[in-house]
Amino acid sequence: MTRTLITNARLVDPASGRDDAGAIAIDGERIAIVARGHDRRLSDFDAARTIDAHGAVVAPGLVDLAARLGEPGSEHAGLLESELAAAVAGGVTSLVCPPDTDPVLDEPGLVTMLKFRARNLHRARLYPLGALTQGLKGEALTEMAELREAGCVGFSHADVAIRDTLVLHRALQYAATFGYTVWLRPNDAWLGNGVAAKGPLATRLGLSGVPVLAETIALATIFELMRDTGARVHLCRLSSAAGVELVRAAKAEGLPLTCDASIHQLHLIDVDIGYFDAAMRLVPPLRQQRDRDAIRAALADGTIDALVSDHTPVMEDAKHLPFAEAEPGATGLELLLGAALKWGEATKLGLSKTLAAITSRPAAVLARSRGAAESNKRGLDEGAVADLCVFAADESWSVDGTTLASQSRHTPFARYEMPGRVRCTIVAGQLAYEAAG
Amino acid sequence: MFGRRNPQLNANDELIHLLSIEGLPVATLQHILDTAGTFLSVNERDVKKVPLLRGKSVFNLFFENSTRTRTTFEIAAKRLSADVINLDIARSSTAKGESLLDTIANLSAMHADMFVVRHSESGAPYLIAQHCAPHVHVVNAGDGRHSHPTQGLLDMYTIRHYKHDFTQLTVAIVGDIVHSRVARSDIHALTTLGVPEIRAVGPKTLVPGDLKEMGVRVCHDMAEGVRDADVIVMLRLQNERMSGAMLPSAGEYFKTFGLDGAKLALAKPDAIVMHPGPINRGVEIDSAVVDGNQSVILPQVTFGIAVRMAVMSIIAGNSP
Numbered sequence: 001m002t003r004t005l006i007t008n009a010r011l012v013d014p015a016s017g018r019d020d021a022g023a024i025a026i027d028g029e030r031i032a033i034v035a036r037g038h039d040r041r042l043s044d045f046d047a048a049r050t051i052d053a054h055g056a057v058v059a060p061g062l063v064d065l066a067a068r069l070g071e072p073g074s075e076h077a078g079l080l081e082s083e084l085a086a087a088v089a090g091g092v093t094s095l096v097c098p099p100d101t102d103p104v105l106d107e108p109g110l111v112t113m114l115k116f117r118a119r120n121l122h123r124a125r126l127y128p129l130g131a132l133t134q135g136l137k138g139e140a141l142t143e144m145a146e147l148r149e150a151g152c153v154g155f156s157h158a159d160v161a162i163r164d165t166l167v168l169h170r171a172l173q174y175a176a177t178f179g180y181t182v183w184l185r186p187n188d189a190w191l192g193n194g195v196a197a198k199g200p201l202a203t204r205l206g207l208s209g210v211p212v213l214a215e216t217i218a219l220a221t222i223f224e225l226m227r228d229t230g231a232r233v234h235l236c237r238l239s240s241a242a243g244v245e246l247v248r249a250a251k252a253e254g255l256p257l258t259c260d261a262s263i264h265q266l267h268l269i270d271v272d273i274g275y276f277d278a279a280m281r282l283v284p285p286l287r288q289q290r291d292r293d294a295i296r297a298a299l300a301d302g303t304i305d306a307l308v309s310d311h312t313p314v315m316e317d318a319k320h321l322p323f324a325e326a327e328p329g330a331t332g333l334e335l336l337l338g339a340a341l342k343w344g345e346a347t348k349l350g351l352s353k354t355l356a357a358i359t360s361r362p363a364a365v366l367a368r369s370r371g372a373a374e375s376n377k378r379g380l381d382e383g384a385v386a387d388l389c390v391f392a393a394d395e396s397w398s399v400d401g402t403t404l405a406s407q408s409r410h411t412p413f414a415r416y417e418m419p420g421r422v423r424c425t426i427v428a429g430q431l432a433y434e435a436a437g
Numbered sequence: 438m439f440g441r442r443n444p445q446l447n448a449n450d451e452l453i454h455l456l457s458i459e460g461l462p463v464a465t466l467q468h469i470l471d472t473a474g475t476f477l478s479v480n481e482r483d484v485k486k487v488p489l490l491r492g493k494s495v496f497n498l499f500f501e502n503s504t505r506t507r508t509t510f511e512i513a514a515k516r517l518s519a520d521v522i523n524l525d526i527a528r529s530s531t532a533k534g535e536s537l538l539d540t541i542a543n544l545s546a547m548h549a550d551m552f553v554v555r556h557s558e559s560g561a562p563y564l565i566a567q568h569c570a571p572h573v574h575v576v577n578a579g580d581g582r583h584s585h586p587t588q589g590l591l592d593m594y595t596i597r598h599y600k601h602d603f604t605q606l607t608v609a610i611v612g613d614i615v616h617s618r619v620a621r622s623d624i625h626a627l628t629t630l631g632v633p634e635i636r637a638v639g640p641k642t643l644v645p646g647d648l649k650e651m652g653v654r655v656c657h658d659m660a661e662g663v664r665d666a667d668v669i670v671m672l673r674l675q676n677e678r679m680s681g682a683m684l685p686s687a688g689e690y691f692k693t694f695g696l697d698g699a700k701l702a703l704a705k706p707d708a709i710v711m712h713p714g715p716i717n718r719g720v721e722i723d724s725a726v727v728d729g730n731q732s733v734i735l736p737q738v739t740f741g742i743a744v745r746m747a748v749m750s751i752i753a754g755n756s757p
Contacts, residue, residue, distance in 0.1 A: 200647045200650035200651070202647075203651070205583055206559040206581050206583030206618060276560030278564075321536075322558035322580075323559065323560045324560075325558055
């Protein structure tokens with residue numbers, strides 16, 4: 001049983017909005033004492049290890065609702081070991097991975113094995129999503145109850161659009177029977193096949209474009225099916241201003257809906273493709289400035305619940321191809337914190353509200369999807385599980401893909417100056433990452 | 438940073454590759470057209486050679502087949518006294534699984550001085566220019582839907598030859614603009630050279646509204662599109678547009694957007710008719726118009742050699 005004391009900390013708890021100087025004591029897996037100011041209990045706490053935070057922020061660990069890990073099937077691009085190490089290097093203590101692995105996560109055995117291997121690495125917690133249909137083919141349903149027992153927190157179709165609306169309808173009906181959350185990226189199967197967002201840039205460069213319609217039509221379909229089935233849905237990686245408006249209206253109507261957007265949609269636009277820069281080949285494709293502005297505003301006002309890294313390991317050569325042929329995706333686990341802080345600074349949101357988008361709010365989405373009883377002890381509460389991220393808010397670093405822990409080095413944020421440097425990451429009371437020096 | 442800076446210009450804004458007409462200074466375009474004019478006389482001599490590229494190796498890398506364009510580049514390079522190596526890549530190394538950049542690295546090791554590249558993907562020549570040895574020049578001979586700069590330049594040469602002044606012209610580009618690299622190159626060149634009215638004419642499935650942002654007027658009515666035009670550029674219609682639900686039939690297309698004598702009569706009496714070839718007679722253009730006295734389609738081919746000679750000699754003379 002480890003007993004750790006973190007002193008000289010700035011305790012930021014997004015769930016309560018509190019931001020105080022103090023210390024935190026960890027006993028075993030849980031937070032024992034949260035000392036804001038002088039607390040006589042600390043003198044009785046017999047710590048095996050004391051970490052002097054030197055004024056750094058101690059916050060709940062980051063929760064990333066979209067991170068691919070390379071396994072199984074893409075080990076050349078990323079390994080569970082390297083990518084979970086990247087997670088804790090980025091302050092991420094819990095992550096949700098989509099089922100579009102090879103083989104697809106449509107069998108309980110695969111899920112059990114993945115969870116077992118991840119647990120043995122003692123890094124970030126891994127929460128897999130099960131496939132909604134067998135092989136993600138959009139035809140036959142998976143054994144959802146079995147997959148849930150194996151540890152799937154919800155069911156998803158990853159980036160594969162379901163062509164057959166009847167299958168989607170039945171999948172939502174079946175999931176709703178058991179109260180499972182269905183995670184869907186709104187993208188019409190027919191209109192959604194392009195390599196850039198439709199618009200002046202795609203037209204000028206001669207790249208096939210995905211119209212906004214691909215997102216809005218899919219959203220309209222999903223909302224109608226939700227009204228009919230009562231299914232709970234988490235929408236993944238929204239990309240357009242029109243999509244944001246539809247989500248806002250659906251939430252106002254009371255549909256059981258949450259949604260996320262990625263760090264790419266938060267900071268980049270189609271113009272960043274420049275002269276066919278394959279690092280900008282992303283799914284969903286980068287849209288226009290008004291779309292980015294709408295996503296930034298919606299993340300601030302809570303219409304978008306969570307910010308995700310959309311971490312996708314891509315092997316070195318897979319981007320050295322003409323833009324359309326290059327593999328989509330980018331490394332992101334180590335950039336999630338910086339991307340959030342950068343957005344928070346630009347929108348003058350304050351640290352606590354900024355961190356909520358990558359901690360308490362995605363944690364709530366995950367808890368609901370897991371069907372976990374809503375615990376009243378979370379975040380920095382005494383008695384809560386000690387998943388923590390310690391970072392220097394006033395230090396910045398220049399992004400260089402070759403220095404990241406992730407095996408994948410491609411990022412559209414190369415050479416960006418990112419605020420916030422992770423000092424250490426604690427998962428279940430154990431030190432899972434500590435920065436060198 | 439390759440992604441941001443125009444990669445076809447060196448630090449002195451001199452042309453080192455020709456990848457696209459977009460972003461090229463007007464003086465550069467004029468210089469290419471003027472130089473092409475001097476080569477036109479070479480092509481009419483008994484001995485059609487100048488020694489500007491003697492000892493240089495020009496590799497024609499055609500990842501997508503095109504006998505005609507490849508031949509014109511080959512003739513142009515040979516008239517500049519270069520050694521020309523034709524590689525039909527569609528049937529060789531990449532078919533065996535070699536990556537694009539490995540192919541380029543191997544050819545660079547054979548001391549190539551210039552790559553003339555055609556590829557089915559937009560942007561492929563940019564990737565090659567980014568990864569080839571610094572002394573190697575890249576000429577884009579057509580990439581996906583993006584760009585076909587030498588075709589754009591030879592079209593400008595043709596227009597200048599017949600119309601002299603760009604700043605008074607109305608130019609109509611008719612047909613499958615969304616899939617056309619020629620149309621994009623023409624539009625960039627025409628806007629750079631100061632043409633006040635450029636029309637993109639065709640059905641909504643082939644002429645996207647976004648084109649407005651490139652500085653053109655979008656017309657979905659043929660009569661409105663060609664009325665009082667000085668120049669009409671007809672584009673080739675590919676058969677796959679019918680299977681992709683973009684058009685119902687070649688017959689209906691010819692009726693609505695094909696150029697026949699009656700529609701041509703709406704343009705200015707001295708309007709010229711251009712086409713990048715190969716022509717589908719009776720699909721986008723009537724035979725009588727192709728062979729009529731307003732057609733400049735064959736002179737375009739002749740000018741194309743001189744323009745390609747100009748481009749190759751200019752970029753070979755500029756260092757990175």
